Amino acid sequence: MASTDFDKAPNRRGTGSLKWDIFDQGGTLPFWVADMDFESPPEVIEALQARVAHGVFGYAYATQGEKDAVLEYLYRVHGIQAPGAWMVWLAGMVPALSVAAAVARERGALSSLCTTPVYPPFLKSPGDAGLESLSVSLCQDMNGRWTFDRDALENTVRPDTGLFILCNPHNPVGTVFTRDELEWLGNFCERHDLLLCSDEIHCDLILDEEKTPHVSALHLSESLQERTIVLMAASKTYNIAGIGCAYALIPDGKLRTAYRKASGGWVPPVSVFGYPATEAAYRHGEPWRQDLIEYLRGNHRLLGEYLQEHHSEINLTPAQATYLAWLDMRPLDIEKPRLFFQEHGLTFSDGGDFGAPGYLRWNLGCTRAVLTEGFERFTSAIRSIS
Numbered sequence: 001m002a003s004t005d006f007d008k009a010p011n012r013r014g015t016g017s018l019k020w021d022i023f024d025q026g027g028t029l030p031f032w033v034a035d036m037d038f039e040s041p042p043e044v045i046e047a048l049q050a051r052v053a054h055g056v057f058g059y060a061y062a063t064q065g066e067k068d069a070v071l072e073y074l075y076r077v078h079g080i081q082a083p084g085a086w087m088v089w090l091a092g093m094v095p096a097l098s099v100a101a102a103v104a105r106e107r108g109a110l111s112s113l114c115t116t117p118v119y120p121p122f123l124k125s126p127g128d129a130g131l132e133s134l135s136v137s138l139c140q141d142m143n144g145r146w147t148f149d150r151d152a153l154e155n156t157v158r159p160d161t162g163l164f165i166l167c168n169p170h171n172p173v174g175t176v177f178t179r180d181e182l183e184w185l186g187n188f189c190e191r192h193d194l195l196l197c198s199d200e201i202h203c204d205l206i207l208d209e210e211k212t213p214h215v216s217a218l219h220l221s222e223s224l225q226e227r228t229i230v231l232m233a234a235s236k237t238y239n240i241a242g243i244g245c246a247y248a249l250i251p252d253g254k255l256r257t258a259y260r261k262a263s264g265g266w267v268p269p270v271s272v273f274g275y276p277a278t279e280a281a282y283r284h285g286e287p288w289r290q291d292l293i294e295y296l297r298g299n300h301r302l303l304g305e306y307l308q309e310h311h312s313e314i315n316l317t318p319a320q321a322t323y324l325a326w327l328d329m330r331p332l333d334i335e336k337p338r339l340f341f342q343e344h345g346l347t348f349s350d351g352g353d354f355g356a357p358g359y360l361r362w363n364l365g366c367t368r369a370v371l372t373e374g375f376e377r378f379t380s381a382i383r384s385i386s
């Protein structure tokens with residue numbers, strides 16, 4: 001089947017698209033919420049069409065073929081050998097974070113820890129389970145890459161902290177954490193008796209997989225597995241987030257039982273569309289994924305070149321993964337950057353929601369035509385203040 005032409009994307013306006021419609025004020029260009037404008041791989045669309053054609057949409061569970069597709073993919077692409085028993089299916093990753101917090105609360109914790117900037121539910125979800133959310137800022141190395149501030153983490157963790165929530169690869173700063181960084185973090189979790197909830201939803205969106213391979217929390221020490229919950233989904237990579245299908249991998253039986261128990265009543269079951277879409281993406285989507293990454297690399301490069309040429313005062317984090325770009329807007333001294341650009345026909349995500357006011361997150365999961373139009377509007381917005 002022909003591959004997707006990423007220069008062509010369906011018109012999403014007026015389709016109930018959160019990204020395109022909710023902040024639209026007559027032609028606003030959306031670069032905020034993390035989904036992409038591209039059609040999913042043709043095989044995913046076919047699998048969904050087949051499911052619709054069946055015409056019966058009662059409750060579903062994962063068939064053996066659907067489970068095998070995930071387990072084979074994890075092994076083939078990431079070298080993760082996970083038995084099927086480790087899997088817990090979930091209708092989404094955000095409730096999965098709240099469930100991890102509930103498990104920590106059940107074990108006696110009163111607080112959780114994460115690093116900022118970070119995907120906003122990392123800061124908010126622990127509160128659903130009654131945990132105080134502690135956070136420590138990541139720090140930037142000489143090349144602008146963000147990493148753990150080990151001393152600050154040691155100084156912030158408390159005896160009542162029971163959970164560390166990791167984002168790897170990282171939304172929004174695009175870091176792919178190295179084995180050394182993750183081994184340190186694993187050791188930190190063991191020393192402070194923390195559960196490690198590792199959100200790896202962006203692990204198939206690494207821009208150079210040879211240079212910066214994905215190291216899963218499941219690749220770390222055997223002893224760490226007793227406290228590890230890994231969250232994954234095909235949703236970001238294959239653009240099926242609206243279907244709602246994710247899964248947790250929990251090696252330890254007791255922890256898995258506690259997680260299942262805590263999720264009962266909170267997390268709805270996966271829809272009839274979630275399983276076949278995930279299976280098709282994982283079984284057939286690899287050539288599409290490679291083309292997508294090539295296209296996204298191009299979009300990251302274009303944004304870098306554009307900022308360098310026209311707005312070199314704005315500091316762009318060099319991304320190793322994701323279709324998200326992280327911009328330090330503070331040199332422009334705009335009081336409310338998100339609002340300011342919204343008034344100029346562009347929607348971005350506000351750094352303040354990620355624990356980093358003064359920054360913007362720019363979603364590059366769009367065609368070059370939309371991106372280029374975005375550049376023009378961005379420049380004219382900035383010209384309006386200088």
Ligand SMILES: Cc1ncc(COP(=O)(O)O)c(C=O)c1O
Pocket residue numbers: 034091092093094095119167171199201202233235241244245246
């Ligand atoms: C790190 C991370 N986790 C979870 C999610 C959301 O996952 P879901 O749509 O399955 O709730 C996102 C969405 O942007 C994300 O970036």
